[in-house]
Amino acid sequence: MTNVREVYHSQDRLGEVPVWDVAEQALYWVDIEGKRLRRLEHATGDVREWTFAERIGSFALRQRGGLICAFESGLAFYDLETAKIDWIARPEQHIPTNRFNDGKCDREGRFWVGTMDDRLTDHCAALYRVDPDLTVTQLEQNICISNSLAWSPDDTTFYFADTPDNAIYAYDYDYASGTISNRRLFASTKGQPGTPDGSTIDEQGYLWNAQWDGWRLVRYAPDGSVDRVVALPVQRPSSCMFGGPDLATLYVTTAIWDSSPDQLAGQPWAGSLLAVDVGVRGLPEPRFAA
Numbered sequence: 145m146t147n148v149r150e151v152y153h154s155q156d157r158l159g160e161v162p163v164w165d166v167a168e169q170a171l172y173w174v175d176i177e178g179k180r181l182r183r184l185e186h187a188t189g190d191v192r193e194w195t196f197a198e199r200i201g202s203f204a205l206r207q208r209g210g211l212i213c214a215f216e217s218g219l220a221f222y223d224l225e226t227a228k229i230d231w232i233a234r235p236e237q238h239i240p241t242n243r244f245n246d247g248k249c250d251r252e253g254r255f256w257v258g259t260m261d262d263r264l265t266d267h268c269a270a271l272y273r274v275d276p277d278l279t280v281t282q283l284e285q286n287i288c289i290s291n292s293l294a295w296s297p298d299d300t301t302f303y304f305a306d307t308p309d310n311a312i313y314a315y316d317y318d319y320a321s322g323t324i325s326n327r328r329l330f331a332s333t334k335g336q337p338g339t340p341d342g343s344t345i346d347e348q349g350y351l352w353n354a355q356w357d358g359w360r361l362v363r364y365a366p367d368g369s370v371d372r373v374v375a376l377p378v379q380r381p382s383s384c385m386f387g388g389p390d391l392a393t394l395y396v397t398t399a400i401w402d403s404s405p406d407q408l409a410g411q412p413w414a415g416s417l418l419a420v421d422v423g424v425r426g427l428p429e430p431r432f433a434a
Contacts, residue, residue: 147421148376151395152184152191155415159397161202161246161342162417164387166428171387173397173417174200181211184417186388194224202247204255206432212274214244214257219274233280235272242269246342246383248293253433254322256283258290264308271304273322276434283324292343294351296366297427303330303351305340312340312353312364331368333358342383342397346424354381354396361396361420374422378414379403386426394420 156175163172171184181194181203199216206212211222218234236242236259247257253276259269271284284304292305292312302317302324310333315324330351333340338358343351350371351364359379363372380399387395400408400415408414 148374149419150413150416151419152182152417153413154182154417156397156399156417157415158382158399158401159415159417160382160399161248162383162385162387162395162397163204163429164385164391164395164426165205165431166391167431168205169389171385171395171417172203172205173395174203176201177401194227199243201244201260202257204247204249204430204432206434207253208434212255212432212434214247216243218244219255219257219280232274232278235280235282236270239268241266245269245289246291246293249430249432250295250319250322251299251430252319252322253430255432256293258284258287258293258304260287260289264289267306274432275322276432278434281322284327291341292353294343294345297345297347297349301366303343303345305343305353307339307341307356310334310336310339312343312351312368314368329368331364331370336362341381344383344385344394344426346386346426347391348424350424352384352394352422354384356380356382356399361394363422372422374420376418376420378411378416378418379407380414381418385429391426391428392421392424394422394426396420 157177219232221230245260255274258271269287289307294303299319302315305312312331314330316326338355341356361374396418
């Protein structure tokens with residue numbers, strides 16, 4: 145763990161979805177349960193913070209400025225300067241026990257986002273794609289907790305995890321149409337210390353996954369085998385994203401969640417934003433194309 149460092153002592157209850165923006169040279173991430181978004185400017189180390197009326201599960205920066213956000217109740221645009229929210233859709237308002245969770249843009253600038261059962265028990269959630277014309281399409285269903293969205297560098301494979309199932313899936317991905325097919329098990333975390341949470345892809349096409357409750361990151365080869373394990377000083381890493389000027393720093397969000405004071409005493413960086421030097425670069429994160 146000598147190459148792991150604390151970047152920001154945020155004490156997030158549920159830090160999640162780090163997003164490195166190449167244009168701004170800044171890292172954004174959320175504390176879902178804290179209902180907040182943070183932005184770390186790389187050059188200065190300055191951190192700016194926004195708070196919301198409801199939980200924010202994920203987001204992406206927009207080409208036109210601001211964000212597209214997956215709030216717990218639905219999808220919306222958010223203006224970072226005025227705090228104005230423009231709602232796009234609430235496709236699951238008829239399921240009050242669900243909320244939006246992990247989301248990310250593909251390289252065509254479409255926002256993919258999944259929901260989850262907030263009780264962490266039922267497979268009543270779904271996966272959606274939001275196109276630049278704001279059409280919302282359901283792509284998958286019968287999900288408990290959506291996580292781990294990523295695409296292979298050649299845009300032929302889409303990765304997606306259902307956390308309680310201990311499963312990361314791979315799909316055939318049609319870049320032109322933005323559709324997925326042929327779901328198969330990519331990697332199972334049964335018998336491993338943790339369950340699959342957020343992921344990112346590196347330039348070599350390997351998938352990095354944060355293992356919730358596992359005290360570690362796992363790098364999976366394109367064939368689904370475990371290539372490498374990076375131990376972390378926190379029990380609940382939640383997601384990861386390559387950033388920095390050369391995309392060579394792997395940022396990791398973490399969570400305090402329901403840890404006891406005794407548990408936290410043994411992991412002072414729980415809830416912090418961490419960084420790891422893993423000797424490989426990532427890929428630029430796309431913006432939403434609207």
